[in-house]
Amino acid sequence: MKYFLFFSLLFCSISNILADGVNPGDKATDFKLKNINGKMVSLSDYKDAKGFIVIFTCNHCPYAKMYEDRIVDLDKKYSSNGYPVIAINPNDPDVVKEDGFKEMKKLSKKKKFKFPYLLDEGQKIFPQYGATKTPHVYLLDNNLIVKYIGSIDDNAKDATKVTKKYIEQAISELESGKEVSIATTKAIGCSIKTKTK
Amino acid sequence: MLFYKRTKVKANLMLQCLKNAKKGIVLGLILICLQSIGGVKAQVPVYDFNQFNEKYLKATDYVYFFNFWATWCKPCIEELPLLNEFIQKNTDPNLKFVFVSLDDRDKLNSKVNPFVKKNNFGAEVIMLDDPNSNNWIDKITFEWTGSIPATVLKYQTRKFLAERKFSSMDDIKQFVDQVYR
Numbered sequence: 001m002k003y004f005l006f007f008s009l010l011f012c013s014i015s016n017i018l019a020d021g022v023n024p025g026d027k028a029t030d031f032k033l034k035n036i037n038g039k040m041v042s043l044s045d046y047k048d049a050k051g052f053i054v055i056f057t058c059n060h061c062p063y064a065k066m067y068e069d070r071i072v073d074l075d076k077k078y079s080s081n082g083y084p085v086i087a088i089n090p091n092d093p094d095v096v097k098e099d100g101f102k103e104m105k106k107l108s109k110k111k112k113f114k115f116p117y118l119l120d121e122g123q124k125i126f127p128q129y130g131a132t133k134t135p136h137v138y139l140l141d142n143n144l145i146v147k148y149i150g151s152i153d154d155n156a157k158d159a160t161k162v163t164k165k166y167i168e169q170a171i172s173e174l175e176s177g178k179e180v181s182i183a184t185t186k187a188i189g190c191s192i193k194t195k196t197k
Numbered sequence: 198m199l200f201y202k203r204t205k206v207k208a209n210l211m212l213q214c215l216k217n218a219k220k221g222i223v224l225g226l227i228l229i230c231l232q233s234i235g236g237v238k239a240q241v242p243v244y245d246f247n248q249f250n251e252k253y254l255k256a257t258d259y260v261y262f263f264n265f266w267a268t269w270c271k272p273c274i275e276e277l278p279l280l281n282e283f284i285q286k287n288t289d290p291n292l293k294f295v296f297v298s299l300d301d302r303d304k305l306n307s308k309v310n311p312f313v314k315k316n317n318f319g320a321e322v323i324m325l326d327d328p329n330s331n332n333w334i335d336k337i338t339f340e341w342t343g344s345i346p347a348t349v350l351k352y353q354t355r356k357f358l359a360e361r362k363f364s365s366m367d368d369i370k371q372f373v374d375q376v377y378r
Contacts, residue, residue: 155329190343
């Protein structure tokens with residue numbers, strides 16, 4: 001029995017080490033990525049943040065497009081309350097031209113993004129988060145501990161039919177000192193585009 | 198007298214033309230109806246998750262190869278010829294291929310049906326229309342994070358996932374072979 005427990009724990013830790021990305025409770029990585037205004041942005045730049053809404057999103061994916069307005073709304077609602085949106089484009093612009101830097105600037109201007117829209121140049125950051133699609137959202141606290149991973153709400157297509165606003169609920173729970181009740185959710189999205197795939 | 202005859206002939210000719218035109222229109226309408234009935238065969242059936250679950254996930258008869266795709270998903274379209282080649286060369290009667298479109302229900306007639314009609318899908322195509330993906334992704338397989346293209350191989354309770362675009366026939370073959378081990 002002792003050996004069984006030992007080996008199962010060993011196996012679990014090995015598979016966690018091998019598994020790409022973070023789970024709720026893990027510490028996420030900071031980064032230094034270029035914003036559409038040419039400046040480099042890191043989470044450590046935000047001295048007063050209570051947390052971060054890190055969103056892997058892009059220009060071309062229909063699911064990302066469906067959430068554009070809601071991402072703008074999230075930032076409007078929460079950045080002044082200590083939870084800024086940090087949008088990161090994880091795609092390789094060589095693979096998807098529509099996800100190039102110029103197009104990111106255009107989108108930001110069109111949708112009036114008031115938050116950073118960064119390019120994961122070299123695509124080194126998204127694998128550390130374990131993001132597999134766009135959009136893919138990670139809610140972090142001010143110590144970069146992951147509190148929630150998944151989608152913004154439960155209806156990508158129709159914002160009026162949303163019944164659960166996962167990010168808002170999670171932030172509300174954090175603010176009340178509670179544990180996040182729904183720490184992970186799943187949704188359909190576009191695969192992240194890399195040269196090897 | 199001649200003038201009268203000429204106009205009468207002209208009038209008769211015109212009447213004949215109209216009669217023929219009427220026949221032509223009727224025939225044309227019949228042809229259009231037949232064509233659209235023929236087109237009904239190319240229509241992709243739409244299921245919500247419960248229906249998909251009842252009809253496909255609960256089935257224990259075949260080894261199911263579910264390929265999740267969408268008309269707007271570029272890598273999904275890129276792997277289509279490879280998948281169709283594999284389906285054509287497949288000799289295993291127990292392997293059943295199902296292409297599951299995750300397109301928007303509103304685009305069924307404007308995009309999906311024409312796309313399916315135009316491209317040679319070597320197997321059954323259905324649409325899964327259910328907005329509550331947080332509810333059903335895990336029920337298909339909990340390993341799937343939700344990105345497409347994704348393929349799930351299922352035989353009774355055993356499931357295998359390829360959350361990627363297939364790169365070669367060998368890639369697909371190795372994936373399918375898992376279920377036979």
